[in-house]
Amino acid sequence: MVVWLQLTVVALSLAVAVLAGVYLVPDRRPDRWLLGLTWLLEVVLVVQLVVGIALLVTESPDISVATFVGYLVGCLLLPPVAAWWARGEPSRSGTAVLVVLGVTVPFLVLRMQQVWDPAWIL
Numbered sequence: 001m002v003v004w005l006q007l008t009v010v011a012l013s014l015a016v017a018v019l020a021g022v023y024l025v026p027d028r029r030p031d032r033w034l035l036g037l038t039w040l041l042e043v044v045l046v047v048q049l050v051v052g053i054a055l056l057v058t059e060s061p062d063i064s065v066a067t068f069v070g071y072l073v074g075c076l077l078l079p080p081v082a083a084w085w086a087r088g089e090p091s092r093s094g095t096a097v098l099v100v101l102g103v104t105v106p107f108l109v110l111r112m113q114q115v116w117d118p119a120w121i122l
Helices: 003-024 032-059 065-088 092-116
Strands: none
Touching (some): 003 032, 032 065
């Protein structure tokens, strides 16, 4: 996997979590800035999906392809679902969903790295 891309995904997702946390305290609903950051995370996750599949094809590592692609696609599906949920929920729970998104994606990226390189340990 490409380390700088993984670090970008983790940094963006943690930025979403922090900004959503800032919105959560005064009970603010997600606005275009928070949702824009969420969609920027989605764009970077699309890049990660394309790069991940390209690396699978070119390097053909000895890993569980279904598990790896499942993590790639799972990461890709989370931001749109969380944004839809956050926009539809009028209480602070909608904003809290974006906090959960921002904290969940780094763990999925970590797990993806462990599937890619089983000898890799944090």
